[in-house]
Amino acid sequence: MQKxxxxxxxxxxxxxxxxxxxxxxxxxxNIESITAGVTADPRFTRITIVTSGDEDILxxxxxxxxKLVDVRDxxxxxxxxxxxxxxxxxxxKVDPKKRLETRQGVEFLANNFRAKIIDVGAENLIVEFTGNHSKVNALIQRFTEEYEVLELARTGITGLGRGIENVTYIED
Structure with a gap:
């Protein structure tokens, strides 16, 4: 099975x-993840799909x-x-009695992953992180080992090819 x-x-x-x-x-x-968003040209949307299967299925x-009508490339x-x-x-989750200690620990862990605290509530902190799939998994593992994770939201993978050789130009 390949991805x-x-x-x-x-x-x-x-x-x-x-x-x-x-x-x-x-x-x-199977769709493992899918992301979509408008491009620099509002007539088009870029969709990134992660899927898996054997070579023939892929x-x-x-x-x-x-072959779908709406798909340009x-x-x-x-x-x-x-x-x-x-x-x-x-x-x-943050215990109000250990707020400073927890915040410092979360900040230390976040800094190691180049993440940042983006919201501070009375009983929780929200951390934002952007990275490749393996780093996101590593960050999640560390947080779940060291803290009580109340909620988690992931976007799924989005990507672009390097360089300018594979840029697609759509003409009217």
Whole structure:
């Protein structure tokens, strides 16, 4: 079983995400993560999909997604030639009696991961971190080992290919 990251450039129209995810569900393919956002050109949305399967299934996914009407371009983002990032928010419980001690510990851990405390509540702290998938997993593991994690939210992977060779230009 292999994992692949596909980057799609699609028309920014209603229902496009539903059509793409519908293709995955109809075919029984798994989406491990999916992110979407408008590009510098508001006519288009960039979607990053992480999926897994054997070589034949992954080739089928690429071909079938590429045939969808709204899909203007599809590329596999090779880990060696791409930059991947993921955002995570972690809400940690804080005992009011140990507030200073907990905050200092969280700040120390956050600084080691280049994370930052973005919200301080009466009984909790929220930490924000952006990094590659393995660093996000390492940060989460450390926080769950050392603190009571109340909530956690992850965006899933988004990415871009390095350099300018693979930039897609859409002409009208």
């Amino acid at each position: 692949r990251v596909f980057q799609l450039l699609v028309d920014n129209t209603s229902g496009v995400l539903s059509r793409i995810s519908g293709l995955f569900s109809r075919r029984g393919y 080739e089928q996914i690429e071909k079938q997604v590429g 599809i590329k596999e983002l090779d880990p060696e030639d791409s930059v991947y990032r993921e955002l995570v928010l972690v809400k940690v």
